[in-house]
Amino acid sequence: MTQGTDGTIxxxxxxxxxxxxxxxxxxxxxxPGGEFFSxxxxxxxxxxxxxxxxxxxERPDSGxxxxxxxxxxxxxxHRRPVNTVFQSYALFPHLDVFNNVAFxxxxxxxxxxxxxxxxxxxxxxxxLNGFEKRRPSELSGGQQQRVALARALVLKPAGLLLDEPxxxxxxxxxxxxxxxxxxxxxxxxxxxxxxxxxxxxxxxxSDRIAVMKDxxxxxxxxxxxxxxxxxxxxxxxxxxxxxxxxxxARGSDGRGRCRVEIGDRELNAALGDSASAGACKVTIRPERxxxxxxxxxxxxxxxxxxxxxxxxxxxxxxxxxVQLDIGCRIDVEIQNTGDRExxxxxxxxVCAELPxxxxxxxxxxxxxxxxxxxxxxxxxxxxxxxADTAEPPRPRAGQxxx
Amino acid sequence: MSTVADTSSITDSGRGILHRLRGLVANxxxxxxxxxxxxxxxxxxxxxxxxIAIMFSFNDGRSISxxxxxxxxxxxxxxxxxxxxxxxxxxxxxxxxxxxxGLDMLIATPIGVLLALGLARWRGYGARPANxxxxxxxxxxxxxxxxxxxxxxxxxYTFIHPSTxxxxxxxxxxxxxxxxxxxxxxxxxxxxEYEEAAxxxxxxPAECLRLVLLPLMLPAILASMMIVFAVSIDNFVIAQxxxxxxxxxxxxxxxxxxxxxxxxxxxxxxxAINVYVTLLAVLAAFVLYxxxxxxxxxxxxxxxxxxxxxxxxxx
Numbered sequence: 001m002t003q004g005t006d007g008t009i010x011x012x013x014x015x016x017x018x019x020x021x022x023x024x025x026x027x028x029x030x031x032p033g034g035e036f037f038s039x040x041x042x043x044x045x046x047x048x049x050x051x052x053x054x055x056x057x058e059r060p061d062s063g064x065x066x067x068x069x070x071x072x073x074x075x076x077x078h079r080r081p082v083n084t085v086f087q088s089y090a091l092f093p094h095l096d097v098f099n100n101v102a103f104x105x106x107x108x109x110x111x112x113x114x115x116x117x118x119x120x121x122x123x124x125x126x127x128l129n130g131f132e133k134r135r136p137s138e139l140s141g142g143q144q145q146r147v148a149l150a151r152a153l154v155l156k157p158a159g160l161l162l163d164e165p166x167x168x169x170x171x172x173x174x175x176x177x178x179x180x181x182x183x184x185x186x187x188x189x190x191x192x193x194x195x196x197x198x199x200x201x202x203x204x205x206s207d208r209i210a211v212m213k214d215x216x217x218x219x220x221x222x223x224x225x226x227x228x229x230x231x232x233x234x235x236x237x238x239x240x241x242x243x244x245x246x247x248x249a250r251g252s253d254g255r256g257r258c259r260v261e262i263g264d265r266e267l268n269a270a271l272g273d274s275a276s277a278g279a280c281k282v283t284i285r286p287e288r289x290x291x292x293x294x295x296x297x298x299x300x301x302x303x304x305x306x307x308x309x310x311x312x313x314x315x316x317x318x319x320x321x322v323q324l325d326i327g328c329r330i331d332v333e334i335q336n337t338g339d340r341e342x343x344x345x346x347x348x349x350v351c352a353e354l355p356x357x358x359x360x361x362x363x364x365x366x367x368x369x370x371x372x373x374x375x376x377x378x379x380x381x382x383x384x385x386x387a388d389t390a391e392p393p394r395p396r397a398g399q400x401x402x
Numbered sequence: 403m404s405t406v407a408d409t410s411s412i413t414d415s416g417r418g419i420l421h422r423l424r425g426l427v428a429n430x431x432x433x434x435x436x437x438x439x440x441x442x443x444x445x446x447x448x449x450x451x452x453x454i455a456i457m458f459s460f461n462d463g464r465s466i467s468x469x470x471x472x473x474x475x476x477x478x479x480x481x482x483x484x485x486x487x488x489x490x491x492x493x494x495x496x497x498x499x500x501x502x503x504g505l506d507m508l509i510a511t512p513i514g515v516l517l518a519l520g521l522a523r524w525r526g527y528g529a530r531p532a533n534x535x536x537x538x539x540x541x542x543x544x545x546x547x548x549x550x551x552x553x554x555x556x557x558x559y560t561f562i563h564p565s566t567x568x569x570x571x572x573x574x575x576x577x578x579x580x581x582x583x584x585x586x587x588x589x590x591x592x593x594x595e596y597e598e599a600a601x602x603x604x605x606x607p608a609e610c611l612r613l614v615l616l617p618l619m620l621p622a623i624l625a626s627m628m629i630v631f632a633v634s635i636d637n638f639v640i641a642q643x644x645x646x647x648x649x650x651x652x653x654x655x656x657x658x659x660x661x662x663x664x665x666x667x668x669x670x671x672x673x674a675i676n677v678y679v680t681l682l683a684v685l686a687a688f689v690l691y692x693x694x695x696x697x698x699x700x701x702x703x704x705x706x707x708x709x710x711x712x713x714x715x716x717x
Contacts, residue, residue, distance in 0.1 A: 055598075055602060056601075057598050076601070077598065078604045078605055084599070084602045086595060086598075090599035092614060093618070103600070103613075107604035107606075
């Protein structure tokens with residue numbers, strides 16, 4: 001339990017079925033030592049099951065887990081060099097803080113002085129010295145979370161597995177702990193595998209993110225890459241807000257941009273596969289749309305006429321819902337600068353510019369599912385209601401990036 | 403004029419009283435008084451017979467229906483012939499009951515805990531029927547249980563004769579179910595998380611059981627011990643069917659027999675002792691439970707899963 005070595009974690013073709021349901025469907029990933037790696041996805045995407053397989057609580061049906069270069073196939077949980085921070089912390093209610101943290105050290109046969117020293121250090125690390133004699137029930141949620149962290153970190157594991165550890169905390173505390181957790185990870189240099197459904201959490205803390213869906217990895221990469229260059233409709237939609245529009249691609253315009261037809265207008269999209277042709281989806285982030293008040297139809301490139309339908313005050317920004325003349329509706333986010341001139345009233349005519357360098361063409365194909373297009377304003381009539389279950393194996397996105 | 407005013411004021415106040423009475427019972431914003439009245443009526447109805455029985459154990463005279471003055475000790479130990487302590491039959495019945503209940507508690511509890519562990523963690527085929535069968539001794543009429551045990555010991559397991567051993571075996575048979583149900587409820591409510599956490603921190607399955615599961619189960623184990631003691635000490639049917647005769651008589655058997663002859667207040671005293679012992683057992687269970695789970699009661703609104711204990715809850 002105490003071998004603090006390189007901390008690499010490799011998963012090869014990991015698969016887990018529960019009865020008829022495939023929870024994890026052939027996941028492979030290669031996590032170098034010291035990385036803050038997040039698994040991000042909606043509930044039921046298999047992220048927690050993957051984590052539980054790494055910890056040893058579930059047995060994979062096929063595939064292997066290699067920790068520190070050692071295959072863990074026959075290792076029960078108590079012989080694996082990883083420790084877990086549970087979503088509900090699972091602090092032993094009958095032991096005080098000190099004994100909770102010292103629990104693992106005592107199992108490892110560490111002598112008494114060493115136990116005292118290291119437990120003290122771990123509690124200091126999470127800023128909880130002085131709380132040794134408290135019972136878990138006498139601590140606040142954030143303090144319990146720190147004890148859970150100390151209890152796992154005190155063993156100096158090769159990898160720390162965190163299952164939505166901030167899920168039970170309120171928003172403000174969660175933001176504070178995100179920063180602390182990242183700083184702590186950099187300080188101790190242990191590989192973190194962090195499971196979450198909160199995209200903000202994943203984006204703020206991770207070195208690398210795997211976006212998961214239905215038991216497979218949709219895309220894997222750095223936070224910036226995932227957010228700014230989503231490869232699939234699902235990723236674009238799951239991370240942050242996206243405007244998804246049905247379009248027809250007309251191939252490259254010769255300058256590395258793709259000509260896409262939405263309604264009766266042709267736009268240029270600089271991101272994504274410029275050579276694609278046929279039915280596709282086009283996406284743009286709400287904060288990248290530029291709005292201008294105008295009464296006349298603009299003929300500028302990538303400018304679409306429309307009308308403000310709703311304006312929602314968000315404090316730091318306004319969220320505007322704009323009905324475009326070509327038929328679809330888009331979300332636009334305008335920073336609240338306090339300037340009356342830049343505010344848009346409901347009903348006013350606007351020109352929405354979708355800059356080419358913010359407009360991305362996404363592969364359609366396997367992603368044309370009802371769940372994935374839920375945010376798309378134009379309904380997809382061809383999508384069968386139950387098409388998202390029991391499908392034949394599909395090409396996997398993101399594994400090439402491993 | 404004045405008469406009119408008077409009558410109106412009388413009807414007003416009359417209506418006011420009715421209104422206030424109604425408000426006392428049916429005020430939706432007030433305390434649920436109607437429910438409180440029903441509850442207290444029920445409690446008094448059930449407690450009165452017990453209180454009267456205990457009261458006559460302190461009767462100075464020989465009657466169990468006419469109050470002849472207070473005497474705290476006569477029927478317990480002071481009367482040289484008829485008191486519980488001096489009458490050999492009553493004294494032995496008391497010890498026989500305590501012996502049966504004690505043995506039952508000590509044998510049924512460990513077996514029940516092991517069964518509960520197995521049943522709570524057993525998944526797959528057979529788990530559901532086994533869990534259902536566990537309830538069987540509780541829903542079987544006790545007389546059926548008693549007769550069947552008697553017949554089984556008489557014709558199948560012939561090496562067991564009607565005796566204290568047979569009585570203990572019979573009581574253990576059905577009291578295991580209480581232990582299983584209480585402990586399994588606790589196990590299900592504490593979930594697998596603590597076990598997983600312990601294993602994750604390097605505890606072997608044996609250490610996990612000793613250091614995490616047993617301490618967490620302890621309140622339920624103690625509670626079920628006390629329940630077993632309480633149901634065992636006043637068990638009549640099984641003890642009667644497997645009795646070896648006068649030497650195996652328990653408190654309930656003695657009380658039953660005496661009630662058909664000319665009972666003395668010493669029988670009340672014997673029954674009262676039974677009540678005291680049961681109450682003490684329940685009180686001890688409550689105090690121990692509160693003490694052992696003191697760390698689990700969360701201050702403030704935030705509760706943990708463990709606070710919501712399964713089948714038995716003294717909170």
